[in-house]
Amino acid sequence: xxxxxxxxxxxxxxxxxxxxxxxxxxxxxxxxxxxxxxxxxxxxxxxxxxxxxxxxxxxxxxxxxxxxxxxxxxxxxxxxxxxxxxxxxxxxxxxxxxxxxxxxxxxxxxxxxxxxxxxxxxxxxxxxxxxxxxxxxxxxxxxxxxxxxxxxxxxxxxxxxxxxxxxxxxxxxxxxxxxxxxxxxxxxxxxxxxxxxxxxxxxxxxxxxxxxxxxxxxxxxxxxxxxxxxxxxxxxxxxxxxxxxxxxxxxxxxxxxxxxxxxxxxxxxxxxxxxxxxxxxxxxxxxxxxxxxxxxxxxxxxxxxxx
Amino acid sequence: xxxxxxxxxxxxxxxxxxxxxxxxxxxxxxxxxxxxxxxxxxxxxxxxxxxxxxxxxxxxxxxxxxxxxxxxxxxxxxxxxxxxxxxxxxxxxxxxxxxxxxxxxxxxxxxxxxxxxxxxxxxxxxxxxxxxxxxxxxxxxxxxxxxxxxxxxxxxxxxxxxxxxxxxxxxxxxxxxxxxxxxxxxxxxxxxxxxxxxxxxxxxxxxxxxxxxxxxxxxxxxxxxxxxxxxxxxxxxxxxxxxxxxxxxxxxxxxxxxxxxxxxxxxxxxx
Numbered sequence: 303x304x305x306x307x308x309x310x311x312x313x314x315x316x317x318x319x320x321x322x323x324x325x326x327x328x329x330x331x332x333x334x335x336x337x338x339x340x341x342x343x344x345x346x347x348x349x350x351x352x353x354x355x356x357x358x359x360x361x362x363x364x365x366x367x368x369x370x371x372x373x374x375x376x377x378x379x380x381x382x383x384x385x386x387x388x389x390x391x392x393x394x395x396x397x398x399x400x401x402x403x404x405x406x407x408x409x410x411x412x413x414x415x416x417x418x419x420x421x422x423x424x425x426x427x428x429x430x431x432x433x434x435x436x437x438x439x440x441x442x443x444x445x446x447x448x449x450x451x452x453x454x455x456x457x458x459x460x461x462x463x464x465x466x467x468x469x470x471x472x473x474x475x476x477x478x479x480x481x482x483x484x485x486x487x488x489x490x491x492x493x494x495x496x497x498x499x500x501x502x503x504x505x506x507x508x509x510x511x512x513x514x515x516x517x518x519x520x521x522x523x524x525x526x527x528x529x530x531x532x533x534x535x536x537x538x539x540x541x542x543x544x545x546x547x548x549x550x551x552x553x554x555x556x557x558x559x560x561x562x563x564x565x566x567x568x569x570x571x572x573x574x575x576x577x578x579x580x581x582x583x584x585x586x587x588x589x590x591x592x593x594x595x596x597x598x599x600x601x602x603x604x605x606x607x608x609x
Numbered sequence: 610x611x612x613x614x615x616x617x618x619x620x621x622x623x624x625x626x627x628x629x630x631x632x633x634x635x636x637x638x639x640x641x642x643x644x645x646x647x648x649x650x651x652x653x654x655x656x657x658x659x660x661x662x663x664x665x666x667x668x669x670x671x672x673x674x675x676x677x678x679x680x681x682x683x684x685x686x687x688x689x690x691x692x693x694x695x696x697x698x699x700x701x702x703x704x705x706x707x708x709x710x711x712x713x714x715x716x717x718x719x720x721x722x723x724x725x726x727x728x729x730x731x732x733x734x735x736x737x738x739x740x741x742x743x744x745x746x747x748x749x750x751x752x753x754x755x756x757x758x759x760x761x762x763x764x765x766x767x768x769x770x771x772x773x774x775x776x777x778x779x780x781x782x783x784x785x786x787x788x789x790x791x792x793x794x795x796x797x798x799x800x801x802x803x804x805x806x807x808x809x810x811x812x813x814x815x816x817x818x819x820x821x822x823x824x825x826x827x828x829x830x831x832x833x834x835x836x837x838x839x840x841x842x843x844x845x846x847x848x849x850x851x852x853x854x855x856x857x858x859x860x861x862x863x864x865x866x867x868x869x870x871x872x873x874x875x876x877x878x879x880x
Binding site for chain 2: 328329330331335339341363370572579
């Protein structure tokens, strides 16, 4: 590596990342699905699909629908459950030198703590991202994510049972996202990540039925980016813990906008679906940008927004 | 340093309407694009265009791969706004291609009566299968195609299909060519000629057609592989968007992009 290459390391609390480009939960499977496309070792971190205490079959199809500049999904948190994850999915990831962040969710405080506790003991898990924001199941955590007191309680519950860094993933389907971020900080979160999907809907006018079997779904893709960026801006002003920016990041420019706004790291989500190598393209693009702007360290860029 | 698979860029050589709303797109692909097995598909996007956002899954209709040349052909029907954009593409335009993806058709040993049942655009994955089977199997193995469409002009590629298949039976909804009615009823009438222990069926077509095939085979257990469609995003098994319901109570959904698009007809719940 030449001396010209800028430093890309960032810290999310105690979690050290070799660069700020991570994958977003639910868009990168358990990592293995993309291992033939992406050198997983080059990722800042790999966030796997949301894991619950018991396996979940997910929602009946159709589960997705394209919209202008994005897509709606109602997958329903289909996952193998925490035991099978540790037994069948985690060993594959241990062969890589990449921080593995496990996204977790539960239907009750107890379930959140149980999953967190089990994963806290598993070898090869580097942090937890707590989903308090899934819009696609009856009790997908959204109830926790919308209520300031519950937000704080879930954070404390997870915090109490594990030493792993805890990242709280926030929903945009609220009036004041910064308030909820502050509650997570007060509860002991190491970081917050935002945004999860925006609740949306789409109708087949010929058949006069919803496009999604579950009627509503989570909107993601470039279409949500301005909303996500605005919310990151609102949150970075109010909390002192690191903020991870998520929402419609497809190109290098998108990731840069989040970093400049103050996100310590970014997650690339829906973009993986249209370009499996999106994370690598964005990573290289950030390096090129830093060189072009004469910056030796990505941390010089983070939060450099002048308003 | 391991070599990684990547999103390919292809350049359109031709894109012409072969029947009303049916197009054949021929694309020059880089040498690194692998050979597609019959039944495998690709995800197609228009390069540097915001819409359609997600790639559209299209079966590989033909592929010519030798030396530095690597050409694929896609046969598609304009079914919505995404494929309508594809229809406007011209020679020289660039497309992004991810693939080949999914599990294609598999050969079943010890069967000497092979039946292909195609409905409409469902011919797309079956045409390369017919070519491959004809090349691989001894001439004593019979290959019968049952091919239905709404009207005569929508039956495409018959010349080539006749070269692969010993028997080609046609059906149209309006009776403008061949049997009048669903291709499944045409096949049902010939069912007695196919002993279950000697026969294998490959089918692709609309959901209602495949469902009917499944009913017909309910009391006539011939092994049958079907290629199914579902809305899809990633194509590599990560997003779980393309779920299809199966009879496996423990794990009710399968991914069309990974475990499919070809399934055993008995695996799937036909609603």
